[in-house]
Amino acid sequence: AQKVTQAQTEISVVEKEDVTLDCVYETRDTTYYLFWYKQPPSGELVFLIRRNSFDEQNEISGRYSWNFQKSTSSFNFTITASQVVDSAVYFCAHGSGNTGKLIFGQGTTLQVKP
Amino acid sequence: DAGVIQSPRHEVTEMGQEVTLRCKPISGHNSLFWYRQTMMRGLELLIYFNNNVPIDDSGMPEDRFSAKMPNASFSTLKIQPSEPRDSAVYFCASSQAGVNTDTQYFGPGTRLTVL
Numbered sequence: 692a693q694k695v696t697q698a699q700t701e702i703s704v705v706e707k708e709d710v711t712l713d714c715v716y717e718t719r720d721t722t723y724y725l726f727w728y729k730q731p732p733s734g735e736l737v738f739l740i741r742r743n744s745f746d747e748q749n750e751i752s753g754r755y756s757w758n759f760q761k762s763t764s765s766f767n768f769t770i771t772a773s774q775v776v777d778s779a780v781y782f783c784a785h786g787s788g789n790t791g792k793l794i795f796g797q798g799t800t801l802q803v804k805p
Numbered sequence: 806d807a808g809v810i811q812s813p814r815h816e817v818t819e820m821g822q823e824v825t826l827r828c829k830p831i832s833g834h835n836s837l838f839w840y841r842q843t844m845m846r847g848l849e850l851l852i853y854f855n856n857n858v859p860i861d862d863s864g865m866p867e868d869r870f871s872a873k874m875p876n877a878s879f880s881t882l883k884i885q886p887s888e889p890r891d892s893a894v895y896f897c898a899s900s901q902a903g904v905n906t907d908t909q910y911f912g913p914g915t916r917l918t919v920l
Binding site for chain 2: 723724726728734735736737738741782786787788790791792793794795796797798
């Protein structure tokens with residue numbers, strides 16, 4: 692069965708620091724998708740990124756970057772020069788290639804202090 | 806463009822009452838998902854529909870929970886009778902693709918409190 696582990700329950704940094712959120716997954720699927728979502732204090736779930744299992748290229752979007760490594764079953768998320776507005780709970784999720792179902796990790800609460 | 810719409814945003818009810826949560830997916834999306842979020846269990850998938858047909862309801866906790874999707878633009882999640890342990894935030898999400906795992910876009914959620 693698929694499983695997503697976010698070992699960091701809470702992280703606290705000071706503004707402008709870089710921070711990496713870890714995500715490790717277990718899967719038997721040959722085709723799968725990985726996601727990151729952000730849940731700010733207001734409660735909504737905001738989509739950040741989707742990657743498929745055949746694309747291991749790292750991706751950068753502004754201050755956000757993602758490192759996908761199949762060899763270690765990891766899909767880590769880095770925020771560069773963190774800002775207070777980045778404070779949120781971040782979820783990593785695994786989607787099976789043929790079902791559409793998402794399995795979420797437990798989430799990492801990021802607090803960015805001014 | 807309108808995102809996923811859920812109503813009500815907050816619901817407070819007493820144990821034993823029937824609760825109905827509503828969801829309108831993004832227009833053109835053909836998959837709809839209901840999730841529940843609690844501190845203890847995190848985000849868990851309850852049920853999902855593809856082209857209005859329930860595909861997997863293995864996450865529905867028990868017979869007190871039921872979900873319907875009478876058409877492509879509307880779904881309900883009903884709890885009857887409600888219990889205090891049902892208190893949670895219920896999210897609805899929709900996506901375009903039915904087979905491949907396309908991106909799911911979430912509604913704002915309904916915060917349910919059962920007294």
